Amino acid sequence: MSDTDRPGGYASSPCMAAEIAPDYFDPLATDRQQAQDVALWRKAQRGALLEARPGAAQRLPIAQALAKHLDALLAERFGDLKGQVVSGYWPIKSEADLRPWMLRLMRGGATMALPVVAARAAPLVFRPWTIDMPMRRGHWNILEPDTDDTVIPTIALAPLVGWDGKGYRLGYGGGYFDRTLAVLQPPAFAIGVGFQGARLRTIYPQPHDIRLDAIVTEAGMQWSAMS
Ligand SMILES: Nc1nc2c(c(=O)[nH]1)N(C=O)[C@@H](CNc1ccc(C(=O)N[C@@H](CCC(=O)O)C(=O)O)cc1)CN2
Numbered sequence: 029m030s031d032t033d034r035p036g037g038y039a040s041s042p043c044m045a046a047e048i049a050p051d052y053f054d055p056l057a058t059d060r061q062q063a064q065d066v067a068l069w070r071k072a073q074r075g076a077l078l079e080a081r082p083g084a085a086q087r088l089p090i091a092q093a094l095a096k097h098l099d100a101l102l103a104e105r106f107g108d109l110k111g112q113v114v115s116g117y118w119p120i121k122s123e124a125d126l127r128p129w130m131l132r133l134m135r136g137g138a139t140m141a142l143p144v145v146a147a148r149a150a151p152l153v154f155r156p157w158t159i160d161m162p163m164r165r166g167h168w169n170i171l172e173p174d175t176d177d178t179v180i181p182t183i184a185l186a187p188l189v190g191w192d193g194k195g196y197r198l199g200y201g202g203g204y205f206d207r208t209l210a211v212l213q214p215p216a217f218a219i220g221v222g223f224q225g226a227r228l229r230t231i232y233p234q235p236h237d238i239r240l241d242a243i244v245t246e247a248g249m250q251w252s253a254m255s
């Protein structure tokens with residue numbers, strides 16, 4: 029981690045640490061007090077960011093803009109998507125609905141997949157998805173393909189609750205994407221997808237946080253590991 033990545037200070041005073049679970053412990057953290065402060069701050073940010081998500085009417089043009097920017101990024105980075113396994117997501121909690129875009133990719137020859145929580149606090153698994161596939165309710169009530177087949181994505185979308193200008197992501201707080209990106213072999217090209225309004229000055233990156241390869245919002249590509 030470079031100096032500029034380091035948090036400049038704590039968002040909440042250390043005395044607030046008592047308000048989070050006393051048994052909370054981040055096994056990867058180097059400084060327990062700091063990890064607790066950041067976890068508490070992130071929890072508050074998630075609540076505010078979810079509350080501020082655009083309403084349904086605004087989300088349609090946003091999803092269309094996201095699809096356009098994703099197409100441009102993927103065309104530049106991969107050209108033809110034939111043979112690529114692309115993990116999208118089944119929208120929850122007012123996320124942008126990219127299912128029409130996922131269908132287009134499928135028609136263009138990509139294999140589509142969805143991320144699934146197969147076991148708590150473990151890496152996600154990716155299940156192949158097609159439009160006619162029966163779905164079942166999984167962890168957190170998220171719809172997932174009704175199959176036990178798995179695929180390894182070459183390109184993975186990571187829905188963003190929050191994001192920063194250095195490629196770091198805030199999710200729903202389960203740590204699932206970080207755990208997954210840490211073990212995916214070969215590594216997937218990971219693209220954070222979210223709303224422009226969800227930008228944070230920093231997410232106070234912790235040792236377990238994995239930088240994405242790109243971040244795309246309705247306003248275009250906001251960060252790329254290549255630039
Ligand atoms: N549409 C969509 N599907 C997705 C994701 C996503 O972000 N969006 N995921 C991306 O990862 C995975 C599900 N992510 C989850 C993340 C957290 C929790 C969860 O149980 N959260 C706890 C809070 C944990 C904490 O704060 O310590 C909870 O709400 O009780 C569940 C699922 C897979 N599918």
Ligand SMILES: Nc1ncnc2c1ncn2[C@@H]1O[C@H](COP(=O)(O)OP(=O)(O)OP(=O)(O)O)[C@@H](O)[C@H]1O
Pocket residue numbers: 053054055056070197198199200201202203204205206207210236237
């Ligand atoms: N590679 C990992 N190994 C073990 N624990 C991890 C790993 N990555 C994250 N965690 C744990 O997951 C918890 C939540 O992490 P974080 O706040 O980064 O979640 P998030 O990225 O917002 O969630 P999600 O990816 O599920 O949307 C933390 O307690 C962290 O220690």
